[in-house]
């Protein structure tokens with residue numbers, strides 16, 4: 001990481017497709033960009049695709065690819081060419097002075113140029129059980145997820161009353177057996193042409209003045225409970241898919257008051273279709289300024305534009321300090337270690353990281369050291385974020401702690417016994433006692449503090 005007195009050539013804020021693409025181009029231009037990945041503000045490292053399963057429309061993957069895997073690959077490519085990562089949220093930017101200053105969770109950074117790629121988040125209803133059914137029936141992107149097999153020839157619902165909701169309802173009639181459009185008011189906010197299209201489509205039923213109050217299902221959404229707003233009557237509507245089209249919130253809090261935003265908070269580019277903003281040296285990329293397309297490929301494309309524009313600007317201003325490479329070709333990106341579930345033959349009492357219930361049982365009963373158990377699922381984006389963090393801490397503690405990963409899809413009974421209701425869940429055992437448990441992604445320093453506390457109590 002840069003020392004406090006260093007001024008960076010370029011800082012990229014955000015680690016979605018826009019941020020990683022911008023960083024990749026800037027790194028290949030020898031600008032050694034620093035990318036602030038984000039952590040909890042406005043999403044997780046890797047961005048929105050970390051919350052989805054199959055991405056079928058990103059070119060180059062004819063069989064589709066899991067969202068988290070696509071983002072792991074973008075990250076590896078950006079890092080391979082010299083991007084440095086800071087795993088933190090940017091808390092404050094000051095664009096009024098040059099170099100620009102950035103505060104990121106206690107770190108003070110300065111940079112000649114900036115690329116803002118903080119994305120947008122799809123608004124949610126925050127219903128009980130919404131988390132359980134997210135990507136298991138609920139989606140915020142009909143274009144992305146509508147064609148998945150689980151939705152084919154099944155009843156589907158869209159919630160919202162604007163252009164996006166109407167467009168999505170119309171598009172989903174291609175896949176579902178019938179589409180229900182749930183509208184809070186007694187009219188549509190959509191354009192007349194779009195509204196007429198929906199009203200004329202006998203495959204779409206409108207539920208005027210209704211809101212969703214509950215979700216039902218086991219491992220996949222099976223029904224939604226609707227409440228008629230004027231009289232409070234509730235009905236149950238069987239659907240296998242529910243698509244949110246209730247707007248997006250761009251992550252532009254950082255630049256409020258410093259750059260022009262529109263009425264919904266989207267950054268307004270200085271010139272339509274161009275990557276520059278009202279402050280020279282500050283560029284935008286991705287969904288934070290895109291209220292219309294909001295796709296991974298468009299975010300990546302604008303990331304490329306922003307990096308090329310930033311490079312040209314730094315050169316014009318004579319500000320860039322290019323790094324020199326020892327060899328023109330960087331080392332190949334490391335392939336993530338493949339760990340198979342341990343068996344009687346492969347189990348090792350000294351291995352730092354193992355997989356499966358056999359290793360769990362042996363370490364739990366036989367090892368005198370603290371044991372970290374992480375419950376994961378293959379399509380779980382936050383697991384992709386947490387695992388390398390945990391792994392690094394376990395390695396740093398050099399043999400004083402062991403870790404076991406349980407894939408809850410492969411071994412559901414273990415997750416059930418442990419009372420795990422979602423992934424990632426982490427448990428820390430010591431002397432066969434559960435000392436700590438948490439759900440979701442935590443920063444490395446927090447994980448390390450927990451393990452050090454457990455170790456110090458045991459010493």
Ligand SMILES: Cc1cc2nc3c(=O)[nH]c(=O)nc-3n(C[C@H](O)[C@H](O)[C@H](O)COP(=O)(O)OP(=O)(O)OC[C@H]3O[C@@H](n4cnc5c(N)ncnc54)[C@H](O)[C@@H]3O)c2cc1C
Pocket residue numbers: 013014015016017018019036037038039040041042043044045046047048049051052054055056057058088089090091117118119120121122139140141143144145251254285286287288293294295296297299
């Ligand atoms: C459920 C779902 C499924 C989707 N499926 C598809 C699909 O199949 N195909 C497709 O093309 N598109 C899909 N999309 C849309 C696609 O994910 C987005 O268009 C794309 O991710 C936008 O990229 P981005 O880089 O602009 O922003 P994001 O992906 O939103 O990334 C923004 C990044 O900024 C970071 N950030 C935010 N605030 C801060 C801060 N203060 N400091 C530092 N970092 C910060 C976040 O942590 C995140 O890493 C889907 C979206 C959703 C929600």
